[in-house]
Amino acid sequence: MTDIETALEEIRDRGLYRRMRMISGPQGPRVLLDGRPVLLLCSNNYLGLADHPRVREAAADAAMRYGAGAGASRLVSGNMRIHRRLEERLAEFKGHETALLFGSGFLANTGVVQALARPGEVVFSDALNHASIVDGCRLAGAETFVYDHADMDHLEYGLREAEGRGSLIVTDGVFSMDGDVAPLPEIVELARRYDARVMVDDAHGTGTVGPRGRGSVAAAGLEDEVDVLVGTLGKSLGSYGAYVCCDRSLAKYLVNTARTLIFSTALAPPQVAAAMAALELLREEPRRVERLQRNSRVLREALAEHDLPAGAGDTPIVPVVLGEASAAVDASERALERGVFAQAIRPPTVPEGSSRMRLTVMASHTKTELREAARIVAKAVPETARKAAARRLAEATVSATAGKGVFDGLADAA
Numbered sequence: 001m002t003d004i005e006t007a008l009e010e011i012r013d014r015g016l017y018r019r020m021r022m023i024s025g026p027q028g029p030r031v032l033l034d035g036r037p038v039l040l041l042c043s044n045n046y047l048g049l050a051d052h053p054r055v056r057e058a059a060a061d062a063a064m065r066y067g068a069g070a071g072a073s074r075l076v077s078g079n080m081r082i083h084r085r086l087e088e089r090l091a092e093f094k095g096h097e098t099a100l101l102f103g104s105g106f107l108a109n110t111g112v113v114q115a116l117a118r119p120g121e122v123v124f125s126d127a128l129n130h131a132s133i134v135d136g137c138r139l140a141g142a143e144t145f146v147y148d149h150a151d152m153d154h155l156e157y158g159l160r161e162a163e164g165r166g167s168l169i170v171t172d173g174v175f176s177m178d179g180d181v182a183p184l185p186e187i188v189e190l191a192r193r194y195d196a197r198v199m200v201d202d203a204h205g206t207g208t209v210g211p212r213g214r215g216s217v218a219a220a221g222l223e224d225e226v227d228v229l230v231g232t233l234g235k236s237l238g239s240y241g242a243y244v245c246c247d248r249s250l251a252k253y254l255v256n257t258a259r260t261l262i263f264s265t266a267l268a269p270p271q272v273a274a275a276m277a278a279l280e281l282l283r284e285e286p287r288r289v290e291r292l293q294r295n296s297r298v299l300r301e302a303l304a305e306h307d308l309p310a311g312a313g314d315t316p317i318v319p320v321v322l323g324e325a326s327a328a329v330d331a332s333e334r335a336l337e338r339g340v341f342a343q344a345i346r347p348p349t350v351p352e353g354s355s356r357m358r359l360t361v362m363a364s365h366t367k368t369e370l371r372e373a374a375r376i377v378a379k380a381v382p383e384t385a386r387k388a389a390a391r392r393l394a395e396a397t398v399s400a401t402a403g404k405g406v407f408d409g410l411a412d413a414a
């Protein structure tokens with residue numbers, strides 16, 4: 001039996017020790033962290049809806065009308081009209097036939113991948129996919145082929161090798177630690193050619209990219225081509241829970257096979273009502289999305305002015321790749337001393353050698369706050385590391401994924 005204290009010591013020695021910090025108050029642009037006011041640059045409350053008065057009221061009202069909990073799985077006695085109504089609105093927003101609520105994004109991914117990738121088949125997974133997709137692949141009876149990040153030649157090689165057994169290609173829409181967008185048109189094209197389904201996890205895409213924040217799939221105009229679209233209610237939609245968009249027959253199949261839906265309690269009414277109110281606000285006020293996109297550009301440009309390249313694109317996920325875990329932790333601690341709260345991201349969340357400070361922007365930040373944040377982050381990164389950061393940004397993705405791609409060679413990362 002492994003000694004727990006020894007295992008913890010090993011984690012500390014490798015610079016990978018994690019602890020939870022205490023936040024007081026709602027997820028606004030500024031919060032109290034362990035009692036100290038700081039600028040918050042690591043929340044997924046992208047559109048400022050988690051603390052919006054209408055969203056809070058909807059949750060409170062639902063608690064008074066329907067109670068605090070759903071009481072059972074949806075297949076038992078937990079299925080209420082508000083669940084169905086939110087599913088209809090989400091399907092309409094995303095441009096799919098129907099939608100199915102799940103307890104969380106983690107549960108949706110593990111449940112859906114496990115249900116769709118059956119023994120004898122092969123599932124294809126991007127090397128930088130979210131941990132919940134990795135675990136879904138592990139749970140599935142199918143083989144897994146991990147293709148190099150966004151590498152379409154590698155994906156095609158795998159599809160060819162699978163000789164018709166390829167059943168599912170799964171990818172993040174917006175990658176959670178890098179902020180880049182998956183090459184969806186190419187993925188869809190390969191899926192068509194090799195007769196596989198496409199599943200996109202747009203946890204970070206909804207509310208941040210695409211027309212009116214409808215996500216990476218809508219941005220590429222591929223609503224009719226993507227078979228399964230996963231989204232979370234916990235990020236832009238300011239609540240908790242998740243949903244899967246698909247066609248009606250697939251939804252029925254999931255109700256009968258997705259273990260994380262069948263054997264888990266339905267979403268609580270306040271969570272459902274909060275997400276519904278947030279979705280309404282998102283539809284009424286597209287300017288929130290525009291403001292978020294503008295803010296993402298402001299932060300990237302400000303970092304570049306301080307010689308801190310943070311990758312292309314206008315998603316709100318802005319990585320400053322620094323290499324070793326200790327470099328990322330030191331930079332994040334120094335930034336915090338000066339009042340900027342952004343997490344150091346280390347293995348196994350990202351591959352070895354690509355530890356980073358990951359900044360996330362919210363629509364509710366002001367330009368001044370973001371420029372100030374860039375100045376403080378730049379100060380927190382030593383001159384040498386700053387120079388190397390540019391090089392590492394280019395290398396990180398490549399070195400992170402090189403050598404993978406064997407069948408069942410699942411990335412430990414993510």
Ligand SMILES: *Cc1c(COP(=O)(O)O)cnc(C)c1O
Pocket residue numbers: 104105106107109130132172176201203204232233234241242
């Ligand atoms: C956050 C996240 C999830 C998990 O969603 P939860 O609702 O928080 O469980 C899944 N996939 C990606 C890409 C994510 O970023």
